[in-house]
Amino acid sequence: MSRRGNGEGSLKHDVKNRRWIWCGKFDDSDKKKYFTAKTKKAVLAKVDEYKASMDRRNNFNNMTLCEWSEIWLAAVEGTVKPKTYEYYYKFFCNYINDAMGNKLLGDIKSLDIQYFLKNLATKPALKGKPLSPATVNGVRRTINACLNYAVDNDIIRSNPAKSTKPIRNTKRQEITVLSKEQLMMLLDVAAQKDYIHITGAQYKEDIGQAYLRCCYYFALVLEAASGLRIGELFALTWSDLDLDAQVVHVKQTMVWGSADVKFVSPKTLRSKRDIDIDDCTVQKLKKWQIWQKQYAAQFESLFLNCDGLVFTNSFGKPINYTNFYQRYWRKLLLAAELPEGFTFHALRHTHASLLLMAGENIKVVSERLGHSSVSTTYNIYCHVVPNLQKHAAQKYKDLNILGDREIDVLFDS
Incomplete structure (x- = not known):
């Protein structure tokens, strides 16, 4: 009888399970690899598969x-x-x-x-x-x-x-939020064109620049009222806004790559959401819609808003984040004298914090932000929660449950 080849296998009795099985072996350079199966064919298939994987590894041995x-x-x-x-x-x-x-x-x-x-x-x-x-x-x-x-x-x-182990963050990152008065100041400054001159440079605003300044103002109005992520805000189309029902439907987000812009699904499943907005914000957006249509009609051949975006550059294209930050946002921060470290994303934090401090339910705030869970919202805004506890105690007091009732005297003095 001819000698069996490497890995060909042999029939052995599995005493524990009272059955016969095939056992195969492959001599690797590092160690011996053993395989078992019910049939000889199955053992050989496992050995061949392992040989193939070893060949692939050997082919990549010199790859960096x-x-x-x-x-x-x-x-x-x-x-x-x-x-x-x-x-x-x-x-x-x-x-x-x-x-x-x-x-x-x-x-x-x-x-x-x-x-x-x-x-x-x-x-x-x-x-x-x-x-x-x-x-x-x-x-x-x-x-x-x-x-x-x-x-x-x-x-x-x-x-x-x-x-490996992840690097621990020993420093707690504090989020910067605006007070009600600071937010109102920010929107007031954004409504005027004076902040563009903050650097002291000579500046004459043309109609395209005026369009952009107005566009960013109305974007800030909606951001303050909704707490959207910046990608969600600038990805909104007019079909996403139900102005009669006063609802914003968040369906996509905008992502700038190294060369172009893409519209993709939001960050998480819960990020696809509907956000109710107030009637004052709705009236502002209706005014912006009219202004944008008038601008588009005036520059019909140049303004091509093919995606139907709510906020665009002066040619109807998606907003470029870098241009927005450098040419408008940074100047606006200086003019409004906002706290150091305040970012556009902090407007989202401001929206959430103001609602929580006003007594809104944290679950409702979590749903507006599109967080994956309420615990995520709590962990971010836990510094606001102690104030909510005092607010809850005051609310109970206002219910006047006890009234002027006094308990009957139990013991004679």
């Missing part, structure tokens, strides 16, 4: 992390949201490739990745200071996703990034 990242990025493009892809691409270009890009895939250890993450969090980076824990952990998630894909495709045995 940088080379593999290019394959991975090309594979995941279109399967993740554009913003997620941009983050992946940015993290590899700005941080990962410089420090670890030349390492061979099979040589990367968990300790290498952990030291790399620690350096990002403690040593100066691109802007001259260490990265924030949130950014470092974003880099970690990117490496983890990239190496997971390598494991799934039998390029490496295991993912060393899984054994």
Whole structure:
């Protein structure tokens, strides 16, 4: 009888389960790999599959992390949201490739990745200071996703990034919000064109610039009334606004990539939501709708709002965030004398905080913001909650449940 080949298998008795099974073996360079199955054919199939996976790994033995990242990025493009892809691409270009890009895939250890993450969090980076824990952990998630894909495709045995620990954020990040008076001041300043001259430069406003200034004013009005994310705000179409019912239907968000803009589904399932707005805001939006139509009619050949967007640039195209921040938002912050560190996203925090301090139910606020859970809302705005407890106690007092009743005397004095 001829000698059996490597992995061909042999019939053995499984004493514990009282059955006969086929056992096969493959001699790997590192260790012996054993397989079992009910039939010889099934054992050989498992051995062949393992051989094929080893061949794939051997073919990629000399591939670096940088080379593999290019394959991975090309594979995941279109399967993740554009913003997620941009983050992946940015993290590899700005941080990962410089420090670890030349390492061979099979040589990367968990300790290498952990030291790399620690350096990002403690040593100066691109802007001259260490990265924030949130950014470092974003880099970690990117490496983890990239190496997971390598494991799934039998390029490496295991993912060393899984054994690393995220960077702890020991510093509590305080959010900056406006008071009612500060918000009113912001909107008052935005309604005037004087803030454009804040730098002292000579400035003569043409009709296109006047359109943009008015557009951003009405965008701020809606933002203050709804707490939308900036991408959700600038992705709104007129069909998303039911002005008669006073409801905003959030259906999509706008994401700027390196070259173009895309409209994608919102951040989470609960981000698709309906937000009621007040009648004063509705009247402002109706006025803006009329103004935009008049502007479009005046520049019919130049103003092409093909998407029917509520807020556009002077040619009817989607708002470019960079232009908005640099040419209008920064000047507006200076003119309105807003607190240092105040961002456009902080208007969303302001909307939520003002509602909570006014006594609105936190679940309602959570639904307006499109948070995945009420606990998310609570964790962000817990600094407001103590005031709500006092507000609740005052509300109970106002109910006057006890009235002027006095208990009968139980004991003689």
